[in-house]
Amino acid sequence: MFTIDFENLPWLAYIGQIVDILLVTYVVYKLIMIIRGTRAVQLVKGIAVIFMIWFVSNFLGLSTLEFITKQTATFGLLAIIIIFQPELRRGLEQLGRSRLFTSRSAPKNDSMQTTIDALVKATSYMGKRRIGALVSIEKETGLNDYAETGIPMQAVLTSELLINIFIPNTPLHDGAVVIKNDKILAAGCYLPLSEDNTISKELGTRHRAALGISEVTDCLTLIVSEETGGISISKSGTLYRNLSAEQLREMLEQNLLRATSSENRWQWGGRKNG
Template sequence: MANFNWELVNLFSWKDLLDILAVSAFIYGVLHFLRITRGLQIFKGIVVLAGFWLFAELLNLRALSWVFEKLWTVGLFSLVVIFQPEIRKTLSRLGQKTGISFIKPVEERVVDRVVRACSFLSDRQIGALIVIERGQSVEGVVEGCVLIDSLVSVELLITIFNPISPLHDGAVVVRGDRVVYASCILPLSKSAELPKKYGTRHRAALGIVEETDAVCVVVSEETGEISLAVGGKLHRNLDPEILRELLFKELKIEKA
């Protein structure tokens, strides 16, 4: 203990501690990202290639070293393309955690109209897919949308999802008190936990809530069953009252 160098301790500042914690958090984030995506197997392949490159450098194999140098340049862009969905999802969730939102909150009357429309559609076994935005816009995720920009109403939602309507085959996007888009194509979830009896509509509902912080109401065309997708999970076989309660909870609406 007498030979302990206290000068090193004195040189260690709070900035150094912050630096170490930041690097640790970054490494943990990268490892977590690799674990929950396809990245782990790709990472193993990169380690093997790095081993061959080191071998080539040690033995001064110029041709092989040149090939690896060019391969890393191309590989960097390839990784961005391969992980594009995962990178977008990660950055999207990072944005959600900031708590900054420019989207108008959903009001109680909007939820009531959505629930009433879903009840009507359910009784008649008419399929529906209603995405309700929370803090984050879904515009960067959905495709093929038709602009509606009209106040949410029971009649409008029923009309859109009427089987003879040209807009019925797709999702509706609700932002605040307005239906902004219809006939939207949503990203499909790759979750293996979804029972096989559920088709594309339910997989699309899960896909949009995996990619964004939105909630999505689904009405099954085959059974009339109402479900709510939120946070990567699907709440199934809901009656209108339970659907209303869940929407109030997830949209943080206090009952009047």
């Protein structure tokens, strides 16, 4: 019987090497994207300096210095895990949010359309009156951990209820509202602040919290500025600022409705420092 000896075909080895290089390049790229704009960049520079000292001391025969740097490198793996814990957690969360592990069914479009209508109406009202607001909308990654930091509500979302929550000097106006489908899970919730050093200094705590939650989950977060009345959305670590009601509706529909969730028909120009 005629068989092909694939092991002796040299082109398979070349293809394997190419795939290996591409995979390593992709992993390195993702690591760089994870730590970009964080304090971890400075730590990476420090580690690079240690390895440079190790190489130079080995080349020049500086035995004591080589021993110290070698011991530092030997136990460096454990130190890296401890030092880079936030970045490693973020990377694992991003891996877990990939479609390979996604099994939850999306909400019905009619229910989500009602939610979008309420959000656009409420944010437009609050923007005109400069009522500060912070609203996180759950997608695939659960937000129960953050909802538990606030006051549980389990209320049907309406624009009137959302506006009343953020009226100044009311018990629930501080913190964020967490929404799941057409329900308000909780109000007055605490969100993690972004540690990105490139964020514009003019942005306040609400915007930093919106960016922070978008860096560790796949949720959309709406922000209404108390100072300017501008409406913004944070998504995947990026802030889209000064949106009109039409732009806000289109972005919500693009990201929340099943029929358009896979389309990329809108090019957004707003950035963190926009």
